[in-house]
Amino acid sequence: MGIEQKTGNMGVVTTTLEQVVNWSRTNSMWPMLFGLACCAIEMMAAQAANYDMSRFGMELMRASPRQSDLMIVAGRVSRKMAPVLRQLYDQMPDPKWVIAMGDCASCGGVFNNYAIVQGVDEIVPVDVYVSGCPPRPEALIHGIMTLHEKVKQEKLNQWK
Amino acid sequence: MMDLQPALNAMQERFGVRSQTYRGEISLHVAPNRIIPVAQALRDDFGFDRLADLTAVDYWPQEKPRFHVVVQLYHTEARQYLRLRTALEGNAPGLPTLTGVFLNANWYEREVWDMFGIRFEGHLDLRRIIMPADWEGHPLRKDYPLGYEEVQFTFNYDEILTRKPQPME
Amino acid sequence: MTETRNIEISELRHLVSERALEGETMLLNMGPQHPATHGVLRLMLELDGEEVVNCIPDIGFLHTGVEKDMESKIYQKAEVMTDRLDYLNPIGNNLVFCLAVEKLADLDVPARAQGIRVILAELTRLSSHLLWLGTSGLDVGAMSLFLYTMREREIIQDIFELCSGQRMMTTYVRPGGLWRDIPVEFEGAVRSFIEIMPRRIEEYESLLNENPIFLERTAGIGVLTYENALRWGATGPIARASGVALDIRKAMPYMGYEQYDFDIPTRAEGDVLARYLVRVAEMRESLKIIRQALDKLPYGPVNSNNRKYVPPPRSEIGVSMEALIHHFKLWTEGFTIPKGAIYAAAESPRGELGVYLESDGGSKPYRIHYRTPSFAALQLMPLLAKGHFVADLVAIIASIDIVLGDTDR
Numbered sequence: 001m002g003i004e005q006k007t008g009n010m011g012v013v014t015t016t017l018e019q020v021v022n023w024s025r026t027n028s029m030w031p032m033l034f035g036l037a038c039c040a041i042e043m044m045a046a047q048a049a050n051y052d053m054s055r056f057g058m059e060l061m062r063a064s065p066r067q068s069d070l071m072i073v074a075g076r077v078s079r080k081m082a083p084v085l086r087q088l089y090d091q092m093p094d095p096k097w098v099i100a101m102g103d104c105a106s107c108g109g110v111f112n113n114y115a116i117v118q119g120v121d122e123i124v125p126v127d128v129y130v131s132g133c134p135p136r137p138e139a140l141i142h143g144i145m146t147l148h149e150k151v152k153q154e155k156l157n158q159w160k
Numbered sequence: 161m162m163d164l165q166p167a168l169n170a171m172q173e174r175f176g177v178r179s180q181t182y183r184g185e186i187s188l189h190v191a192p193n194r195i196i197p198v199a200q201a202l203r204d205d206f207g208f209d210r211l212a213d214l215t216a217v218d219y220w221p222q223e224k225p226r227f228h229v230v231v232q233l234y235h236t237e238a239r240q241y242l243r244l245r246t247a248l249e250g251n252a253p254g255l256p257t258l259t260g261v262f263l264n265a266n267w268y269e270r271e272v273w274d275m276f277g278i279r280f281e282g283h284l285d286l287r288r289i290i291m292p293a294d295w296e297g298h299p300l301r302k303d304y305p306l307g308y309e310e311v312q313f314t315f316n317y318d319e320i321l322t323r324k325p326q327p328m329e
Numbered sequence: 330m331t332e333t334r335n336i337e338i339s340e341l342r343h344l345v346s347e348r349a350l351e352g353e354t355m356l357l358n359m360g361p362q363h364p365a366t367h368g369v370l371r372l373m374l375e376l377d378g379e380e381v382v383n384c385i386p387d388i389g390f391l392h393t394g395v396e397k398d399m400e401s402k403i404y405q406k407a408e409v410m411t412d413r414l415d416y417l418n419p420i421g422n423n424l425v426f427c428l429a430v431e432k433l434a435d436l437d438v439p440a441r442a443q444g445i446r447v448i449l450a451e452l453t454r455l456s457s458h459l460l461w462l463g464t465s466g467l468d469v470g471a472m473s474l475f476l477y478t479m480r481e482r483e484i485i486q487d488i489f490e491l492c493s494g495q496r497m498m499t500t501y502v503r504p505g506g507l508w509r510d511i512p513v514e515f516e517g518a519v520r521s522f523i524e525i526m527p528r529r530i531e532e533y534e535s536l537l538n539e540n541p542i543f544l545e546r547t548a549g550i551g552v553l554t555y556e557n558a559l560r561w562g563a564t565g566p567i568a569r570a571s572g573v574a575l576d577i578r579k580a581m582p583y584m585g586y587e588q589y590d591f592d593i594p595t596r597a598e599g600d601v602l603a604r605y606l607v608r609v610a611e612m613r614e615s616l617k618i619i620r621q622a623l624d625k626l627p628y629g630p631v632n633s634n635n636r637k638y639v640p641p642p643r644s645e646i647g648v649s650m651e652a653l654i655h656h657f658k659l660w661t662e663g664f665t666i667p668k669g670a671i672y673a674a675a676e677s678p679r680g681e682l683g684v685y686l687e688s689d690g691g692s693k694p695y696r697i698h699y700r701t702p703s704f705a706a707l708q709l710m711p712l713l714a715k716g717h718f719v720a721d722l723v724a725i726i727a728s729i730d731i732v733l734g735d736t737d738r
Contacts, residue, residue, distance in 0.1 A: 111395070
């Protein structure tokens, strides 16, 4: 069987570069294996058999920031952790996105005190905030789908 | 349950410590300079073989002396806790370290140093354990502010926004 | 943020051996972002080739300031923070907080509430051990185990959601009782869970117990001797794996644990494998306790009748002025607790979880200190790691089952 048979009946698909790149970005978005606190447990649950995040092309959690596209800040960020978190973000290659998972990462949550950064957006730019303490795995998946929608809307001149 | 009363009487005779019972829990009030011999005697002669907890309380400003160091010892055989309380004078007090008697006092003392600024003399590794090494102040002291950020409501949103750290772009 | 101060190298010199100063051994940083540190633990390692000479844990990356924050909140609100300390044992944290408050306030807890608390605490222990089993399996290379254990963990989370509406941070246990009674479906759900669970535990064991890779990586690794376990005051499964039969549930029973028949599994070896075996055996014991508690569960109220501490039921508020006042006062001012200090302890999945609570007679805790098992266990890390390979370090960290929220508070 040659290439003629393979491609023969498939017709021609026309699309824009913008769309095809955005589409491929959304379907292989590798999150960083990076759990901070309670939300990390729900992040694990989202990856386990019951919720199975890999349905959306996110099965590969990379332990190294150099290989990941998405940082899920799962949990509260302390003042001691903040410089580390920023360094991890800086080590990620572009394009990169950040999800603030849970109330603590979004706005400090119930902890309004000296030790906790009141929202991770003080340190890194956040694309999607997921509410809940901790958010259910469905909520995290919804947050990621929202991010996918956002990425699909990105224009060529906004690409990093 | 084993009766601890003979042990307490003996301690009282030997070290002149005052004991107090509240809700079935026994506390011994120990002078700072006697904490080592008292702990040693409790461990070796009376069977309190495990240090369960070591922490401190700050009574600023209403009480003097300001700090109390609170030690929980556990008697495995009698299945009972015993509390040692030591009142410490001054704003930057010191106490002999218990690490020589109970090995696991190490981290608890580092935590008390970190959180309260109580120095443990003779401790081999008295560094900050929880806060960053360059942190100023001791957070669990009562004169240390909670350090919260103001919560924005519709009526004061803009006013507080000017003082808030700005989100990263 | 404060300006950074440079830490002089002389401040840290005493931590490493002389050989490190001559460049003979290598210093390596592990964490805080590392897949095998179970959170944000940082280890500074001094290595001689592959062998660990010194291991210096650095904690505090998840310091939440909970103890300080709780001092400025009334007891009901402070309890919400306790869930988030040890996030694998939220009900246990609530429970020990309530034990302290109840002990200090001399508050009674009805028998039904005690039974439900025991069931939920044991379910939490199971769910914590399941997660531990899955992740420590991941760490030593048994990938698929994680998917199996999370499958069962979801059943437990569903049970929590059934009674409290939340999967993890339930705050279901309240001073004087529970938030509300369990729903009717609860018993069936728990019974069907304890029905299937023994078979599932066998399934995990069939994956691990005779797995040569798993045995190779765990047997004889990170040995804690009986003497060291005593001297370092180890508690929980770590102590029990070294032969110290210490369990607060047996030693100082709370919540009516004395009426249930269960064993304390112990092992003599004290290595990573022994800790695994002890925890798996503990899961079976938990199932036993849950079954007995369900069988014995009496009917009756789930909250104390002491209106000074426990809000009146909804139904009373409409008809009784008194109840309305109590409800309003309790949720605005909170309740006050007599002046005094108390230490309450409970057995968490990781060991002795204690609360030192001091009240000045007001409605807020004057000082509250959590004696957390992970903090105590992590102290053993330098001792356990010495002389092992870096790869074994991963298995050791997994075996002491640290939760960094618990360590740093």
